[in-house]
Amino acid sequence: MIHNHWLNQILPLRSILLLLAIVGPSMGLNLAAASDKPNVLLICVDDLKPTLGCYGDPLAKTPNIDRLASRSVLFESAYCNQAVCSPSRNALLTGLRPQTLGIYDLGTNFRKSRPNAITMPQFFKQQGYHTAALGKIFHVGHGNGEDQASWSVPHFKANVVGYALPESKAPQGLTREEALFDNKSAAGLPRGAVIEAANVSDETYADGKIAQEAMLRLQQASQKPQEPFFLAVGFVKPHLPFVAPQKYWDLYQRDQFSLPSITKPPADAPAYAPTNWGELRQYQGIPQEGPLAEDLQKELIHGYYAATSYMDAQVGRVLDELDRLQLTDRTIVVLWGDHGWHLxxxxxxCKHSNYEQAARIPVLFSIPGSQKNVKTKALLETVDIYPTLCQLAGLPSPADIDGSSQVQVLSHPQSHLKDHVIHVYPRSPQGKGPILGRAIRTDRYRLVEWKGYGASPETAEYELYDYQADPLETENLASQQPAVVEQLKSLLARHPEAKPQIKASAATAKPAEATSPQKPTAKIDRVKLFASKDKNADGKLTHEEFMNNQPDGPAAAPRFIKFDTNKDGTLSQEEFVGGGSSRNNE
Known part of the structure; x- marks a missing residue:
């Protein structure tokens, strides 16, 4: 039975939204009385770029997300704040950009920077909501963990890397060191197959289990209509490995897929700007160096689409249950992809860059009684979702965050509240040390400023791309269009200087290796040692380069894994120097 008191609240919503668009964004929007707040269903999807039918992809079979789009406002120009999982999710859940927190890696928990931060679910919890997380919401792993303060009940876990077939798993009977030398598994962790298509049920993989649990939680919530819920559901596909039941692979024919027309980095771009996609190289069947064969590329593209369709089906199961329980008309639904993906x-x-394919994300807002089946070109960044949801729910504005509410855009999709968004990605090129690429994206341009943390702008290198004249980013135009660069630098100047990556405190450092009896006492210049190992001078150490001339031989292999804090399959100078600062035999 639909709750009539809720319908009485939402039926005049169109009039309220129209009024809001007229008087401006300063007017608050209260969707519900304090005793009858709207529910929130936040759907987070790992590694999802806009390869969706509702975003105009002609090949994607995504009927359920497309159905959600038919009752939503779809943001065509939405961007993550950093194209890697943990910093992107920190931005969503804290409303703070990576450069505000000083966290750009996977392993550093946001509370090491802001111990008293009030996360989005924590804020809703303080306002009387029952908050719960299923699957991948915060990044858990690489030393990072869940945030108990955010949730009313314990987090429901998900396994990102999981297989149905024994032959897909990582080689058995090998030590970690032996697996690292196996050509079938690339440097880093000895992971399994990069793809899997098995005749199994949807519940065999993590996303099926997550959908099943989400349906159960919705059923439980329907029994307590007096208690609003904030349910965060985190699906893990299409994250690597590309695994999905066979029926989702069968939705596509391999020859449907075309390879990209642009296969080289942008001309005149800094050599360190592209990603080296080390994450992919950690899986079996992927060469550790060089490009991929065309057949393998098509297989991977096929796998990405199949995994996306599998995830879409799980989204459909959750939406169907929301409808069946008659909760749809009192629930705000947001779908968000944490970052894009280079195919x-x-x-x-993979991701790990400042380019369009890594930074652009899908974002949908479905609001009861509001705009339906409309698209907006208004710019949005991940940090904006927190304050927008708060205003939609009639909650007070959260304090001390970077994002800004986009409710006016939701009421009037032709409006534009932002003239730019900002996102970042760190690098450690040889001879430069740690630097950060801060990217300003407007409706036409992207400017990327590469420089050290706190360094003078005169030391910066720039990239400039014009998406009207060159939508595929074939050439860095910074040297050709200095006037445009200066114009965009004025937008960048509005932002505070980025904080460097925070360091773990001495109390949390692990001293076990420092007490090794094999440790020499002589001090080594690790910057010079890095340069001597970096044979191709690309600013990264592959596993092979790292292992070359190691005094303790294969015993050094686990240290590569330990030092590789961002798990991209290579070591930057910062990772090499910082990870082994107490050792001499690297």
Whole structure:
């Protein structure tokens, strides 16, 4: 039975939204009385770029997300704040950009920077909501963990890397060191197959289990209509490995997929700007160096689409249950992808860059009684979702965050509240040390400023791309269009200087290796040692380069894994120097 008191609240919503658009964003929007707040269903998807039917992808089979789009406002120009899982999710859940927190890696928990931060679910919890997390919401792993303060009940876990078939798993009977030398598994962790298509049920993999649990939680919530819920559901596909039941692979024919027309990095871009896609190289069947064969590229693209369709089906199960329980008309639904993914464009795979394919994300807002089946070109960044949801729910504005509410855009999709968004990605090129690429994206341009933390702008290198004239980013135009660069630098100047990556405190450091009896006492210049190992001078150490001339031989292999804090399959100078600062035999 639909709750009539809720319908009485939402039926005049169109009039309220129209009024809001007229008087401006300063007017608050209260969707519900304090005793009858709207529910929130936040759907987070790992590694999802806008390869969706509702975003105009002609190949994607995503009927359920498309159905959600038919009752939503779809943001065509939404961007993550950093194209890697943990910093992106920190931005969503804290409303703070990576450069505000000083966290750009996977392993550093946001509370090491802001111990008293009030996360989005924590804020809703303080306002009387029952908050729960299923699957991947915060990044858990690489030394990072869940945030108990955010949730009313314990987090429901998910396994990102999981297989149905024994032959897909990582080689058995090998030590970690032996697996690292196996050509079938690349440097880093000895992971399993990069793809899997098995005749199994949806519940065999993590996303099926997450959908099943989400349906159960919705059923439980329907029994307590007096208690609003904030349910965060985190699906893990299409994250690597590309695994999905066979029926989702069968939705596509391999020859449907075309390879990217641009297979090289942008001309005149800094050599360190592209990603080296080390994450992909950690899986079996992927060469550790060089480009991929065309057949393998098509197989991976096929796998990405199949995994996306599998995830879409799980979203559909959750939406169907929301409808069946008659909760749809009192629930705000937001779908968000944490970052994009390179599918061979510019010769790149995975995320880990400031380019369009890594930074652009899908974002949908479905609000009861509001705008339906409309698209907006208004710019949005991940940090904006927190304050927008708060205003939609009639909650007070959260304090001390970077994002800004986009409720006016939701009421009037032709409006534009932002003239730019900002996102970042760190690098450690040889001879430069740690630097950060701060990217300003407007409706037409992207400017990337590469420089050291706190360094003078005169030391910066720049990238400039014009998406009207060159939508595929074939050439860095910074040297050709200095006037445009200066114009965009004025937008960048509005932002405070980025904080460097925070360091773990001495109390949390692990001293076990420092007490090794094999440790020499002589001090080594690790910057010079890095340069001597970096044979191709690309600013990164592969596993092979790291292992070359190691005094303790294969016993050094686990240290590569330990030092590789961002798990991209290579070591930057910062990772090499910082990770082994107490050792001499690297």
């Amino acid at each position: 061979g464009d510019h010769g790149m795979w």
